[in-house]
Amino acid sequence: MKHSFIPWLILGWIGFLLMPWYLLEDGFWSFIWLTDGYPTDMDYAPAILQGMLAERLWLLPLALPLLLPLRLIPLTKNDPRYSRYLIIAGASGLIYMLVQGFAIGVSGWQFVSLDLLFGELEQQQYGMGYGAVLCGLSFLILLTTGLAASGFLKGDVFVTGSIGLVVTLVGIFVFFPVSQVLFSAFVDNDGSFAPVAFANKLFSDNIWSVSCLSSGYSCGIAWNSLALAISTAFLTTLLGLAFALVVTRTGFRWKKSLRLLTVLPIITPPFVIGLALILLFGRSGVVTQFFADVFNIEPGRWLYGMPGVLFAQVLSFTPISFLVLIGVVEGVSPSMEEASQTLHANRWKTFVNVSLPLMRPGLANAFLLAFIESLADFGNPMVLGGDFEVLSTEIFFAIVGAQNDQGYAAVLAMVLLAFTLSAFFLQRRWLGKKSYTTVTGKAESGAYMGLNDGMKVACYMAALPWAALTVVIYGMIMFGGFVQNWGYDNSFTLQHYTDAFAVGWGDFGVIWEGAAWDSLWTTLSISAIAAPFTALVGLLTAYLLVRQQFKWKDTFEFGTMLSFAIPGTVIGISYILAFNVPPFELTGTGVILIICFVFRNMPVGVRGGIAAMSQLDKSLDEASLTLGANSLMTFRRVILPLLRPAIIAALVYSFVRAITSVSAVIFLVSADHNMATSYIIGLVENGEFGIAIAYCSVLILVMLSVIIGINLAVGQRRLRRTDSISITPTKTSFSAPSLKEKQA
Template identity: 30%
Template sequence: MGEFALMFRDPVLAVGLAVCAVFLAAFVIYPILRTAVNGFFDAQGRLSLGYFSRYFDAYYGPLSRRIFRDTLVMGLLAAGGGTLVGFIFAYAVVRCRLPGRRAVHLLALVPTVSPPFAIALSSILLFGRNGLVTRKLLGMSFPQGANDIYGMDGLVFVQVITFFSVSYLILRAMLERLDPSMEEAARSMGAGKLHIFRTVTLPLLVPGLAGSFLLLFVESLADLGNPLFIAGNVTVLSSQIFLAVAGEYDYQKASALAVVLLLPTLIVFLVQRYYVSRRSYISVTGKPTGGLIEEREGWIRWPFIVLTYAFCLLILLLYIAVIYGSFSRAWGIDFGLSLEWWRQMFTRGIESILDTTYLSVLATPVAVLLGMVVAFLVVRKRFTGKETLDFTSNLGGAIPGTILGIGFVLAFSTGALGLAVFLYVLLALLAVSLVCRGWAGRLGVLAVSTAAGVGLKALERRLGPGGFLYLISALVFLIGLVQLARRGAGGRRLLLFGVYLAMFEASDYLAWPLVLAGRALGPGVLRNAVTQLADYLKVLFKLPPAVLGSILLLMGVLSARAERGRGREVLLLVILAAACGLFFAGSPLTLVGTPYIILAAFAVRSLPASVRAGVASLQQIDPSIEEASAILGADAQYTFRKVTLPLILPAIVAGLIFSFTRHMTSLSAIIFLVSPRWRIVTASILSEWEQGGISMAAAYSTLIIFFVLAAISLLYFLTGRMMRRRGGIDITWGA
């Protein structure tokens, strides 16, 4: 506990740790536990192992075991193929003097910014039963039972093309950082090229190859879009989970299948994290080296170049097919060009496009900020539970998104009173520990403030939800006024937060003119966009009361810590009472159907990339720089803001790029969370595909690809000059 005592000396650092712990507990651990537990209990709450016993049942067993086997086979083949293609690209770009290296690099990254089923869609457009290549050019027909693009081979093909970019980024970074002196020493001793590759280069690449294979295995098992599009008669666990919810409405079956899918993915994640990382493959020695090794022998260089160009041509062809498909009148019948599908997309699909963009923009800084705080705590601080924090922060990206989606529905559809109580007690104990002295004083403040908060909560029935929030906002505003009059700490902050709380209900009146303006416009894109602006305005002010209570509680800690004498306990007691009332207002943490559940899912899925980017960047910064700031009297938050943050700015930009891209193209984690009011564009693509609108799906996919590329280019442009001064943006940090 001594480490925590040192951390608690800086309240900002303690608050940062508390925010990360609360977020991970609420939106990572709790949903996973709810999913796992729900698989063992039926709708009446009785213990039931029926869905697990099907794997050993004489009737259901063969089908269940075949689905599990096909899932593993698909994962292994996709991981092996993706790692091989990624290695070919990386070796050609780094060591083979590849002409057009930058264009190849950019083309290899395109699958990372496209929807999860774009490759499956384009493969069907080109090589399907009515494909441009198979039917139009080659005149092929596929009678019943013939081997076509649908099935295991087609699924593995699209998975390899979809995920090889991750392997390419990892292996390219490793090849660029290998010490060439080792291979030069082997060559000077007379070893041949193949012998050097087998005994020197390949062993040094084992961490990257193993990490890439394991990561692609998890990604392919977790993917939902490609199996739904192109698997045909082959069923894998991710699509079976989706059908259990969307088709059978059986959440126990979906949860049981999620537990089965969780086992191999979690085992592989643990192997990647603990086994590979503990082995020593030192290649950077700190001694001066002669630069990168380049292959000059044609029999080595040209096969890599030819294969790389062949894959680039294939990728280019696949994405051209998606773009062309969005303009075709009726793919497979009439390949003539038309703008009809784009017109329909902007007419009836503008809501999902705007919703996805808006929520992605909101979730991106949240994920990046949390990731940087976690990275700072993991790299720079020592405390009990640091490994658990690091592990949990990466867990959201390691497990399949369908598992998280089901967990979110189960956890936050009807409120989570138990979770709210746990989080309140955790934050309240942190608050009294930071402010009060002695356990008697701490428990006294906690008991009195909680009792007062429960009393405030009792007024909610009389005042109504709106009146109750106005009461809390008036109380916080009054506390801020008193603090300002006393020239106490945090007065202005509390004053502004009181005004913000009042906007919870007042935002309805502010948004009403936008609603009227939208209704006054004629039917079309502009009307829908203006009307949606009203809802977007409300999102900024109508945070869940439990979140508002958490913010108020943490603000109270910072304000009370700056007070002296008995005033700090009194101030904390009053703020804790108001925070307790807010925490349990209404039905605590009922988030399903609101935009906040989608924001949470986005942040959880992209958090690991931000953490990895921050960790990689911080490990390259000499701690003595921050120690010098501390010696000069700066506290942890000032050092982080003025010293560390500017140094890790490239990692922040890399995290922003990865997070925004993942949010815009996410499907599996949010497919169960969309609602009639809050729609996501990837779910709209899936809906169009299910209804036979293949050209509409292609139009949506094309728009996402170009929109994400434009957003990334804009971010690069705005930060380019600043990043050049700091060494540039290395997007392999996110990988």
């Protein structure tokens, strides 16, 4: 092929001439259209026929930017017209598509001014379908190829194209919806601009009151959230460090089992930990009643409110910090500790002055992660919050509650976003530009320094009771599915499982009788489809960030990380607002769920990829490039194979996250695409705890087996070396939402 843009141009022509231009009502995967009146039926017609037969004349000019590049075929790449024409064709095509898409919708012109200008429009148009997507993609690549040809990024077509693609996708699926919802902070319920109302909401006592400090009145939501998040982050980091030290620096016998604990919170559906805590420590809980009977302590309700939420969150997130910290603690090079000891520092001094500072990035990451998770956590405050109001739940109730104040929800979302982003920047400041590199290519054979006795005891005291409690709680969860009325009538029953997962035989084969099958299949298939896309987009972005230098790289990075900081409820509502109407009409489909998961979990893939890729020496790429491979080939043949742990991490994490996410999903599920968590919420709302718990247990088991399965299938990367220290501990990497900073 003489020119690399030609296949993309052909794709564009296929989109314009052959594929159905508009969204198919029967769903993305349905192929009924092939036999049902295509190509002349206007539901299925391609753009060219839409334009000629249905008088959707505005589609016809799209042919021009598709014709223009044809003139380039006889030219060479060095011809100045080459880049200019491609840029013109791509840019004008994209812009025209967007303009016509937003200007004309299901009811003709979308803006009153257009009505006045051109008169009423009889035709209407629907969401973009196959044809439109192909055309758009084609224009995008034409544009980026043109830019590359004009010298952009050293003329690298693959890198320019990838950046263009990621920017476009993030623009459409993160910035566009989020800006819609933030915009609604400035308008009142009727849609008119209301800055005064905005200011009132933003500075209201509900959010910022500090009266709890001086009197019995309650404090503002923002302070509640902040206090909770800081306490959770602090405690989980401490506990996580204790766990990590027990595992790496002591002769503790059941290290493997401790590592297993790390997987638990990630595969735990929301609500379950809260429910289990109520049954243990609630007023009628087992533990509470025991203390009441034996020590005559009046059963109290301390669990409902900040202590309970904090307890549940520390329980849920400690394993995550453990996961982040264990890699870092392992990574601290024994030779530095040895050096310190050789210089006559004792073990305590060495730990405080050498090991701990080297763990700084890990501690900061663990803290930041727990902080963000705590702010965005929805399930625990929902179940245990009591009167203790936090931002994430208040956002939800501002939208669905009796107030129905979307503007207020948007204001709260802004506050939440501000907190997360400031934490993010503070962390970067604190880490600064110091070097924390400890894993080098140099051979080292030292053994880790053991803890001194005092610290050992402290770590055991912190970690072991906590581990035991975790085991008890998960035991309760598994057990809860088998009892009649959880917490009240504890007689054994299989009823909940048969209600949810009964299978029968009928005339047409297996009949999935249980009520839960529908949502379970949907959940599994949607999560399974989303996972590889998440991994792909995430790793591609990571590659661009680590290996390529370009202008606005920081902004680019920030944009790709943004969706991690946005609470699920906000994402959910913003997706409905943005994607219910053409040109991007996605509500009610399974695609919207997939897209939501891909872009919500992408930052994890990015972070994991960055962490892994920073450890791969750049000389590997350079060798590949010197040997004549282009950057696409290098990415595919050199980098990807070395990134196996990161790929597993991204795959597993996004799969599992998709299954357990709840707040974003509530608004996006539809009758044909119901997700397990939203189904479980319905059960919890109705007090059907038995079935809900049974369903959760099944989900936990499914996720566990998938994690093990993927680990076995993808395997470990083969590095021909025998070092005792692996570059990234593959055992732990599969689930780390590791916000590892570049260690350089």
